[in-house]
Amino acid sequence: MSAHILAAVSTVDALTFAVSALIVLAGAVGVVVSRHPVHAALMLVMTLFGVAVLFVEQRAEFLAAVQVIVYAGAIVVLFLFVIMFLGVDRRESVAAEPLRGQRPLALVLVVLGFAGLVVLGAEAHWSVGAHSVAGVARGQAGGNVAALGRAVFTTYLFPFEVTAALLVIAVVGAVVLARRPPRIAPPTEEVPFEGADVARPASGEPGGSERRADGEPGGGRADGEPAEPVRVGSPSDPRPGGETSVEVSR
Amino acid sequence: MSPAHLLTAALSVSAVRGGTLSLPHIDYLTILPELIFLGGALVMLLHSALIRRTMDAATSTSWALSAATAALVASLVQWYEVSAHGPKVAVAGAVAFDGFSVFVTILVSSATLVAILISHSWLEREGVRGPEMQALMLVSAMGAMLMGAANDLIMVFLGLEILSIALYVLAAFDHRRPASGEAALKYFILGAFSSAVFVYGIALVYGATGTTNLPQIADFLSRNLLLHNGLLLGGLALLLAGFCFKIAAVPFHMWTPDVYQGAPTPVTGFMSAIAKVGGFAALLRVFVSSFGLLRADWQPAIWVIAALTLLLGASVALVQRDVKRMLAYSSINHAGFVLLGLQAATSRGVSDSLYYLFAYAFMALGSFAVVSIVGAKGDGNHRLDAYRSLGRRHPWLAAAFTVFLLGQAGIPFTTGFLAKLAVVEAAVEAHSVWLAGIAMVSAVVAAFFYLGLVRLMWAAPAADAPVAGAPAGAMASVGAATASMQPAERVSAGALASPVGTAAGQVSGSAAGSPAGAGSTSGEEAGSTSEETEEPALSTPLGVGIAIALCAGVTVVFGVIPAPLLDFAHQATLLIR
Numbered sequence: 001m002s003a004h005i006l007a008a009v010s011t012v013d014a015l016t017f018a019v020s021a022l023i024v025l026a027g028a029v030g031v032v033v034s035r036h037p038v039h040a041a042l043m044l045v046m047t048l049f050g051v052a053v054l055f056v057e058q059r060a061e062f063l064a065a066v067q068v069i070v071y072a073g074a075i076v077v078l079f080l081f082v083i084m085f086l087g088v089d090r091r092e093s094v095a096a097e098p099l100r101g102q103r104p105l106a107l108v109l110v111v112l113g114f115a116g117l118v119v120l121g122a123e124a125h126w127s128v129g130a131h132s133v134a135g136v137a138r139g140q141a142g143g144n145v146a147a148l149g150r151a152v153f154t155t156y157l158f159p160f161e162v163t164a165a166l167l168v169i170a171v172v173g174a175v176v177l178a179r180r181p182p183r184i185a186p187p188t189e190e191v192p193f194e195g196a197d198v199a200r201p202a203s204g205e206p207g208g209s210e211r212r213a214d215g216e217p218g219g220g221r222a223d224g225e226p227a228e229p230v231r232v233g234s235p236s237d238p239r240p241g242g243e244t245s246v247e248v249s250r
Numbered sequence: 251m252s253p254a255h256l257l258t259a260a261l262s263v264s265a266v267r268g269g270t271l272s273l274p275h276i277d278y279l280t281i282l283p284e285l286i287f288l289g290g291a292l293v294m295l296l297h298s299a300l301i302r303r304t305m306d307a308a309t310s311t312s313w314a315l316s317a318a319t320a321a322l323v324a325s326l327v328q329w330y331e332v333s334a335h336g337p338k339v340a341v342a343g344a345v346a347f348d349g350f351s352v353f354v355t356i357l358v359s360s361a362t363l364v365a366i367l368i369s370h371s372w373l374e375r376e377g378v379r380g381p382e383m384q385a386l387m388l389v390s391a392m393g394a395m396l397m398g399a400a401n402d403l404i405m406v407f408l409g410l411e412i413l414s415i416a417l418y419v420l421a422a423f424d425h426r427r428p429a430s431g432e433a434a435l436k437y438f439i440l441g442a443f444s445s446a447v448f449v450y451g452i453a454l455v456y457g458a459t460g461t462t463n464l465p466q467i468a469d470f471l472s473r474n475l476l477l478h479n480g481l482l483l484g485g486l487a488l489l490l491a492g493f494c495f496k497i498a499a500v501p502f503h504m505w506t507p508d509v510y511q512g513a514p515t516p517v518t519g520f521m522s523a524i525a526k527v528g529g530f531a532a533l534l535r536v537f538v539s540s541f542g543l544l545r546a547d548w549q550p551a552i553w554v555i556a557a558l559t560l561l562l563g564a565s566v567a568l569v570q571r572d573v574k575r576m577l578a579y580s581s582i583n584h585a586g587f588v589l590l591g592l593q594a595a596t597s598r599g600v601s602d603s604l605y606y607l608f609a610y611a612f613m614a615l616g617s618f619a620v621v622s623i624v625g626a627k628g629d630g631n632h633r634l635d636a637y638r639s640l641g642r643r644h645p646w647l648a649a650a651f652t653v654f655l656l657g658q659a660g661i662p663f664t665t666g667f668l669a670k671l672a673v674v675e676a677a678v679e680a681h682s683v684w685l686a687g688i689a690m691v692s693a694v695v696a697a698f699f700y701l702g703l704v705r706l707m708w709a710a711p712a713a714d715a716p717v718a719g720a721p722a723g724a725m726a727s728v729g730a731a732t733a734s735m736q737p738a739e740r741v742s743a744g745a746l747a748s749p750v751g752t753a754a755g756q757v758s759g760s761a762a763g764s765p766a767g768a769g770s771t772s773g774e775e776a777g778s779t780s781e782e783t784e785e786p787a788l789s790t791p792l793g794v795g796i797a798i799a800l801c802a803g804v805t806v807v808f809g810v811i812p813a814p815l816l817d818f819a820h821q822a823t824l825l826i827r
Contacts, residue, residue, distance in 0.1 A: 150271060153271060153273065154271065154272070154273065154274055154342060155274075155342050155343065156342075156344070156404070157273070157274055157276075157341065157342055157344070158276075158281070158341040158342065158344035158345060158405070159344055159402065159404045159405055159408055162396065162405070162408045162409075162412070163408060165288050165389070165392070165412060166408060166411055166412050166415070168292070169291075169386070169389045169412060169415055169416055170415055172295060172382065172385065172386065172389075172419075173386065173415055173416065173418070173419035175382075176382045176386070176419050176422075176423070177419055177422055177434075
C-alpha cells in the first residue's frame with residue numbers, strides 16, 4: 001500500500017475499518033466454530049453487518065443497504081427457516097467427512113485461490129478496465145443510490161421490468177412444484193431411468209421404492225402380487241444419497 | 251443508420267438534467283410479442299384463480315393458443331416494420347429490433363403454438379388440470395424471445411433465466427413419475443451453476459470493456475486495441491460455457507439425455523426447440539456482433555466444441571435404447587451443426603444457423619409429438635421396441651415420424667437436408683473444411699440410427715412373434731447398426747425372467763392402474779390389449795394431430811420449395827455485423 005493512500009485515510013476511517021473488520025472476522029470464525037446451527041446463522045448475520053459497514057466506509061451506500069436487506073434480512077432468515085424446519089436440535093457430526101479427501105482438496109484449493117489473488121494483485125496491469133464507473137457515481141447528486149435509481153428507471157428500465165416478470169414466474173413455479181394434487185398416488189410402476197448412473201435416494205413411501213435395476217420394466221407386478229423390495233444398503237446406513245432400493249424378482 | 255448514431259440515440263435518453271428524470275421512449279411494437287406472451291400467461295393464471303373449479307385443459311389451451319397466435323401475428327407485423335423501416339435499437343438500448351430478432355420471435359411463437367397443441371393432448375390424456383403448464387410454456391418462450399432480441403448482456407441473462415426457470419418447473423411437471431422430478435433437479439442444479447458461470451462472464455466482460463451493452467462492447471473493441479486482454483478472454487470463455495450448457499454442446503451436454511428422458515414428453519419437445527433457439531440466438535448475436543473483432547480468438551474454441559458435439563452426439567445416439575434419449579443425443583448432434591454457422595462467423599453463417607434452427611425446431615417438435623402419442627397413458631412407453639412395426643398398426647403416425655427422422659437425417663426434399671447443406675457450405679466458405687468434413691461424417695453416422703428407427707417401424711417382422719423373441723429381435727435390428735449386443739442381451743434376459751412377458755401394454759396398464767380415479771377402466775383396457783397385440787392402442791387426439799401435420803408440412807413443403815424460407819432466413823440479419 002503506497003504512502004499517499006495511507007495519508008488520505010483519516011483516523012475515523014481507520015478506526016471504523018478496524019472495528020468492522022474485527023466484527024467481520026469474529027463473525028466468520030464464529031460461523032465455523034459454533035456447535036449450534038442457529039448460533040452459526042446469527043454469527044453469519046454479524047459478519048454480513050460488518051461487511052455492510054465496510055461498504056458504507058467505501059461510499060457504496062447502495063451495496064450496504066442491499067447487503068443488510070437481502071443477505072442479512074432475507075437469506076439468513078431463509079437459512080433459519082431451513083434449520084428450524086429440519087429440527088434445531090439435530091447435531092451434525094462434523095468429524096465425519098461426507099466426501100473422502102474433501103478437506104485436503106479444500107485446503108489445496110484455498111491455497112491456490114489465495115495465490116491467484118496475490119498474483120492478480122501483483123500483476124494488476126493485465127486487467128485493463130476501460131473507464132472507471134466509480135467516478136461517475138461519485139460526481140452525481142445524491143450519491144450512488146440516486147444514480148442507481150436513475151439508471152433503473154432510464155437505461156435499465158426494460159431489464160428492471162423484466163426482472164419483475166422473472167420474480168412472478170419464480171413464484172408460480174414454486175407453487176406448481178410445492179403443490180401436490182391429493183388424488184395422485186405414488187407411482188406403482190416406473191419405466192426405469194436407463195443409463196442414469198446417479199444414485200437416487202429412496203422415496204420412503206411404501207409404493208414408491210420399487211425400481212428394477214436391470215433396465216426392464218414390468219415383470220414384478222405382472223402376476224399381481226407386490227414383490228418385496230430388497231434394500232441394498234441398510235436404512236441405517238448414514239451415507240447420503242447412497243441408499244438405493246432394488247427389487248429382485250427372478 | 252450507423253451503429254454510432256444508434257448508440258447516441260440510445261444513450262441520449264438516459265441523460266439526466268437537473269434532477270428531472272427523462273424517461274426513455276418505449277416503442278411498444280418492438281416488444282409486443284413478449285408482452286403478449288407474458289400477458290397471456292398472467293391472464294390464464296388470473297382466470298384460473300377466479301373460477302371455482304380447476305381450469306380444464308380446453309380453456310387453458312384456448313387462452314394459450316390465442317396468445318401464441320396473437321404473438322405470431324404481432325411478430326409478422328414486426329417483420330413488415332423491419333423490412334419497411336430498417337433495424338433499430340429500442341427501449342433505451344435494451345432491445346435490438348432487427349431481422350434477426352424478429353426471425354427468432356416468429357420462430358419461437360410458431361414453435362410455441364405447436365408445443366401448446368401437443369401439451370393439450372398430453373393434459374387431456376393424463377387427466378392433469380390447471381393452466382400452469384401452458385402458462386409456464388408461454389413465459390419460457392418469452393424468455394427465448396428476449397434472448398433473441400437482447401441488446402445488452404443483462405437482457406441476455408434475464409432472458410436466459412426466464413427461459414430456464416420456467417423449464418425447470420416444466421421438467422418436474424409430471425408428479426407421478428419420480429424420473430420427472432429427478433430430471434428437474436439435475437437440470438436445475440446444473441442450470442443454476444451454468445447461470446452463475448454466465449454471470450461471472452458478464453462481470454469480466456464488463457470489467458474489460460466498461461459496458462454490458464452489446465453495440466457499445468463492439469464499439470469499444472473497434473476503438474481500443476487491448477494489449478492485455480486476459481480479462482476479456484476469460485469473460486468470453488465463461489460466457490461461452492454458459493451458452494454451451496443451454497444449447498447442450500459437448501462438454502456441457504451431460505444433463506441433456508436425463509432431462510429429455512425424465513421430463514414429460516411435450517415439455518421435452520418444447521425444451522428441445524425453444525431452449526436451443528433461445529440459446530443459439532443469444533450466442534450468435536453476442537459472439538458475432540459484439541465480439542466479431544475477436545473472432546480469431548473464439549473461432550478455434552467453437553471449432554473444437556462443434557467437432558466434439560457433432561461426433562459425440564451422433565455416436566452415442568447409436569447405442570440408445572430409449573427413443574427420448576436417442577432424440578436427446580440427436581439434438582446434441584444438431585447443436586453441432588448449428589455451431590458450424592457460428593464458427594464461420596459470417597453473416598451468411600448466421601443466416602444459415604437460423605435456417606437450421608427453424609428446420610430443426612419443427613422436426614424436433616414433430617418427433618416428440620409422435621413420441622408423446624406412442625408413450626401412451628402414463629407417458630412411459632418410450633423404449634425403441636414400442637416402435638416395432640408401428641407402420642402396420644398406425645401407418646399415418648409412422649409416416650409422419652418417418653418424415654421427421656428422414657428430415658433429421660438430412661435426406662433430400664426435407665428442410666433438414668437443405669439446412670445441413672447450408673451450414674456445411676457456410677463452413678467451407680469460411681475455410682473450415684475439416685470441420686465441414688467432420689460434420690458430414692457425423693451426418694452419415696447419425697443416419698444409421700434415424701434409418702434404423704425407420705426400419706424398425708416399417709420393415710420389422712409381424713407383431714405376433716414369440717414374446718421373448720420380440721424385444722430381442724427388435725433390438726437386434728438396431729444392434730446390427732450399433733454393433734453393440736449388450737442391450738439386446740439385457741432386454742431378452744429381462745423378458746425371459748418375467749413370468750407373463752414384459753410387453754409395453756403391461757407397462758402402461760399398470761402405470762394407469764394406480765389408485766387414481768380412472769384406475770379400474772384403464773386397467774381393464776390395458777389388460778385386454780396386452781392379450782391381443784402386446785402394444786397399447788394409441789389414439790391420436792386432434793390437438794397433437796394438428797401439431798404433427800403442421801410440423802410435417804413445414805418439413806416437407808419448405809424442403810421441396812426452399813426458396814421462401816431461405817430468403818426469409820437470409821434477410822434476418824444482425825443489426826451490427
